[in-house]
Amino acid sequence: MSQSSDAVLERLTRLHPKIIDLSLGRIERLLSRLGRPDRRLPPVVHVAGTNGKGSVIALLRAMLEADGQRVHVYTSPHLVRFHERIRLAGEPVPETDLLALLEICEAANGEASITFFEITTAAAFLAFAQSPADVLLLEVGLGGRLDATNVIARPALTAITPVSMDHMQYLGETLPEIALEKAGILKPDVTAVIARQRPEAAAVIAARAAEVGAPLLRRDQEWEVVPQADGFRLRDGAETLQLPHPALIGAHQLDNAGQAAVLARRLGLPATAIAAGLRSVRWPARLQHLTTGPLVAALPQGWQLWLDGGHNAQAGEMLAAEAAGWSDPLDLVYGMLNTKAAADFLRPLAGSVRRLRAVAIPGEANSLSAEEAAAHARACGIAAAPAGDLEQAVAELMASAERPARILICGSLYLAGKVLAEHG
Incomplete structure (x- = not known):
């Protein structure tokens, strides 16, 4: 063969x-x-x-x-x-x-x-x-x-x-x-x-x-x-x-x-x-609104799922600036490589995020564990908990919400790639 x-x-x-x-x-x-x-x-x-x-x-x-x-x-x-x-x-x-x-x-x-x-x-x-x-x-x-x-x-x-x-x-x-x-x-x-x-x-x-x-x-x-x-x-x-x-x-x-x-x-x-x-112009995983796939299909009416691959301080500042103009609450699903400065990315977002679920990036040896990623978020003042995978993270955010939100999956281009491969 x-x-x-x-x-x-x-x-x-x-x-x-x-x-x-x-x-x-x-x-x-x-x-x-x-x-x-x-x-x-x-x-x-x-x-x-x-x-x-x-x-x-x-x-x-x-x-x-x-x-x-x-x-x-x-x-x-x-x-x-x-x-x-x-x-x-x-x-x-x-x-x-x-x-x-x-x-x-x-x-x-x-x-x-x-x-x-x-x-x-x-x-x-x-x-x-x-x-x-x-x-x-x-x-x-x-x-x-x-x-x-x-x-x-x-x-x-x-x-x-x-x-x-x-x-x-x-x-x-x-x-x-x-x-x-x-x-x-x-x-x-x-x-x-x-x-x-x-x-x-x-x-x-x-x-x-x-x-x-x-x-x-x-x-x-x-x-x-x-x-x-x-x-x-x-x-x-x-x-x-x-x-x-x-x-x-x-x-x-x-x-x-x-x-x-x-x-x-x-x-x-x-x-x-x-x-x-x-x-x-088209460029995936840069503040991309996801409209297909099983994660999107599971969303109740009024919810939105977004994706961004940014992973450093400047990317965090950019996302925070965008979030300032959104009327609906912002929840994050976040994963990051251990070679990146998680706090630098998360700190600018702290005032914009309602809750966060952290995940390990599937198949990436250099990924932060879900527990490590959640700890970084809590240290920046964000209400955060680990989740077993993307599906669990999204489900937990929806289950505990009082009203529809915009869920943003972020923190790594590698995580974005996994999302697009399985849920794009």
């Missing part, structure tokens, strides 16, 4: 279980053995940052596709299947293609040390080099400076979304240290579109840009987003565009939409394509 890509991916995980060790040496070696597919790619837009990378890429992809362009996309992690990480002209890489790519990379690497992300990034570059497209949207996996995607010597554009505290065990314990890692994607004479940053992060990015000679287009300086009732006004240099609200929910998505629109303009897109992309 022939093997599947899932079997190869699992074998790669087992063969290379090394702790993340950021370096470009291993992937450079493998790419050389593969004939340097990273040098045969369509024009690349390279995106780093802490929050919003996926949303900016989804928005820009929608704009480019509205203009009739073929767009390759590389993102991580996936929600349901690994194939989502590698999109060829808009579609997830086919199973037969992915299996062949993984086997080629595995054979080329041999017994050499390499991480899972590095070898799968090499497979993605091989896929992108073999299939024609107009643009490749490339998301940084972790950090920037030493991320496997940073072998691209001369992208068409770079972008840095808002930088905040995350992955401190790999990127540094302070915001300036983390910002310096993100700014590692800046390249000489390659324009970088920068989201609004905290002052200490902005200073580091500006200093790095001056050092390498990268022109910056910064939010609130070279470009500006002004919210309006029917959308937003984008000031880009001397020009102004009136654009519609993006189809993604949340006030923060206006910021992502503005950054994507500035990138789109640098790629030569007309305002009509930018507006069409804003209206058509």
